[in-house]
Amino acid sequence: MRLCVIGIVLAICVVASACGSAGDSAPAAPSPPLTSQLMTIDIAEVNGPYSFFPSPAAIQSSQMVVWRNWDTVTHHLVFDDGSIDTGTLAPGTLSQPMTIGFGNRSYHCTIHPTMVGTVVVTSGLE
DSSP states (O other), rough: OOHHHHHHHHHHHHOOOHHHHHHHHOOOOOOOOOOOGGEEEEEEEGGGGGGGGSEEEEEETTOEEEEESSSOOOEEEEEESSOOOOEOOTTBBBBBOOOOOOOOEEEEEEESSTEEEEEEOOOOOO
């Protein structure tokens, strides 16, 4: 009899905790983009068209892009058409994730204008 009572009490506890946990959970925070959805372009050094890796960077329209400053000095990247501006990127920092429209887009560093790069955005269906 004692085992029967213990079994019933345990069953009630399991059911009660399962029912109560659904309403008690906090909303989940938005998850960051998956790695496959994020392209990282490294800022290597002040070296003309070899300042960024990869360059040209080939991405799909579903991907977001970040620039990571591996150099020892600050950079500020701007697309030649004015559509993207990373703001200043201190050594060791990342830009905000950005989406880029279709086509071939060239960019440069406003602090070091000889630093140039290109992003080629495709639909991914090609």
